[in-house]
Amino acid sequence: DSGVTQTPKHLITATGQRVTLRCSPRSGDLSVYWYQQSLDQGLQFLIQYYNGEERAKGNILERFSAQQFPDLHSELNLSSLELGDSALYFCASSVGTSASYEQYFGPGTRLTVT
Amino acid sequence: AQTVTQSQPEMSVQEAETVTLSCTYDTSESDYYLFWYKQPPSRQMILVIRQEAYKQQNATENRFSVNFQKAAKSFSLKISDSQLGDAAMYFCAYRRGGSNYKLTFGKGTLLTVNP
Numbered sequence: 665d666s667g668v669t670q671t672p673k674h675l676i677t678a679t680g681q682r683v684t685l686r687c688s689p690r691s692g693d694l695s696v697y698w699y700q701q702s703l704d705q706g707l708q709f710l711i712q713y714y715n716g717e718e719r720a721k722g723n724i725l726e727r728f729s730a731q732q733f734p735d736l737h738s739e740l741n742l743s744s745l746e747l748g749d750s751a752l753y754f755c756a757s758s759v760g761t762s763a764s765y766e767q768y769f770g771p772g773t774r775l776t777v778t
Numbered sequence: 779a780q781t782v783t784q785s786q787p788e789m790s791v792q793e794a795e796t797v798t799l800s801c802t803y804d805t806s807e808s809d810y811y812l813f814w815y816k817q818p819p820s821r822q823m824i825l826v827i828r829q830e831a832y833k834q835q836n837a838t839e840n841r842f843s844v845n846f847q848k849a850a851k852s853f854s855l856k857i858s859d860s861q862l863g864d865a866a867m868y869f870c871a872y873r874r875g876g877s878n879y880k881l882t883f884g885k886g887t888l889l890t891v892n893p
Contacts, residue, residue: 756823763877
């Protein structure tokens with residue numbers, strides 16, 4: 665158990681809908697990362713937050729957005745969902761932003777868009 | 779852009795034997811970190827081992843060790859005394875030094891351990 669929690673574990677929804685994925689980082693970790701794992705794209709970085717502020721952006725679609733709240737939990741919002749958005753979404757956390765800090769991964773949320 | 783290549787989509791090993799998973803990467807940076815992550819059927823991403831580019835000594839963690847060849851940009855993972863629980867997808871990952879940099883993953887190698 666990494667100490668990172670993600671809810672829900674599974675999510676099934678229809679095209680065009682909007683969903684919110686939630687992540688609680690390990691106690692004391694200020695930095696949160698979101699990754700998407702799909703069959704065709706592999707594991708890709710989406711976005712990073714540190715202490716409530718966006719710090720880095722990767723291959724995140726405009727239909728997707730994220731935020732980190734004062735209690736440090738983070739939410740990833742996916743809207744106007746398409747079949748291709750079906751994937752496993754991971755949240756990871758680390759103490760800080762330095763590359764020397766480990767990133768600990770949550771169990772992931774499996775999103776299925778039908 | 780940094781890229782990570784795992785040329786072996788699948789590997790198999792007999793229980794108690796040794797197996798080596800290959801990884802190459804491309805970067806122009808001098809400060810970076812390399813990682814091997816394990817993803818068992820549960821889908822949890824588990825850090826196996828890490829290597830700092832500035833360290834010449836190869837990292838080891840119990841039965842897991844790496845062969846880090848900086849000039850060749852190669853970073854292989856050796857699993858000794860393979861166990862059934864080692865069966866998983868293994869991902870090689872790269873992270874640039876400094877702050878606010880993402881992990882870049884390879885496509886993964888699926889390791890099967892035969893009893």
